[in-house]
Amino acid sequence: MEQTRPYQRSLYRLPVTYPTMYCVTATVGEGIMTNLSATGCMIEADQPLLADQRIALRLMLPDQPESLPIDEAYVRWVNGNLAGIEFIQVERAANLRLHAFIWDGMAQRFHAIQQKRATS
Secondary structure: OOOOOOOOOOOOOEEEEEEEEEEEOOEEEEEEEEEEEOOEEEEEEOOOOOOOOEEEEEEOOOOOOOOEEEEEEEEEEEEOOEEEEEEEEOOHHHHHHHHHHHHHHHHHHHHHHHHHHHHO
């Protein structure tokens, strides 16, 4: 059974494994997003990013065929090819889609935990 503990962060982080593309000046790279919140994500980039860089992102989420654009993001920290990204500028429609996607994922995870508890 999955252990539950009090959540310490101000925003829920959804564990995910989805492809993403990023752009730094004229360079385009690819990576895997490993968690996602309403204000940021963590990615494993194909090339190391630099802390304090400004980047643009395209998140490939399974809810729609079109990628979700993040117009401006900030690299908060880097550890090898892992990078913590803060979303700075997201268009309203993309922001609504992002929040809905996270809410649905959070509800599905909560339901799965409740189901496991009920069968234990």
